[in-house]
Amino acid sequence: VLLHEMTHSTGHPSALARELDTRFGSPSYAEEELVAELGSLFLSADLGIQSTDLEGEFYENHVSYLQSWMNALENDPSYLFKAASKADHADTFIMERYEEELGKNIEIDAPELEEEVSLAGESHDMASTSEHQPESEMPENVLSTVL
Template identity: 40%
Template sequence: MFHELVHSTGHEKRLKRGLGERLAPFGSPDYSKEELVAELGSAFLCAAAGISPPTIEQSAAYLDGWTLSLKGDIRLVIRAAGRGQRAADHIRGVIFDAPAAAAE
């Protein structure tokens, strides 16, 4: 559920991650990047909710599959983690100062 909620934050009226009418094709780099954001955001939400480590271990295995298709981007995990954290914060209603929230 958290994974899908994080996807929903990418909409133009929320956090604007470029999830418009034309979605990236399955397996493409853009698709893989959004999956990484969703899974990291989900992991942050699981931690906030106190959901158990076996669920987080399952997420780690899922993430491993997507990272294989994204080897060339050395800053990918940092960007995806930031976007995932922003999505988790958005879902939880956490608001920061505008400059901090806009930074990437």
């Protein structure tokens, strides 16, 4: 949802200045919703926060939402390509700013990691460790959280 709304924000005149029609159900409104939803997919892929296999509820929600707006545009299938192009521009706009900010923050002294770390991997390791560690060896604050 956040990436969807961030993509909408790139339509502002100070950003990419997309022509935005706020009349619900109008063709330009439907196109903007497609832009935002495709943009959120592009951004989540760029940021590595979605699975590569696109399965489950995450995928189903995107498909359902995109399909609802595609139905509104069935008279002009070229809207999908226009929306994809605009979403790509929005993705580039947001990622450039993200990398600018990230670059500013990287200048802080931080230890180099010897291996790549991911939240999914860390979560899996923590779950695996807790399954194999007897409760008597777990810190008290962990036990109260688990129980």
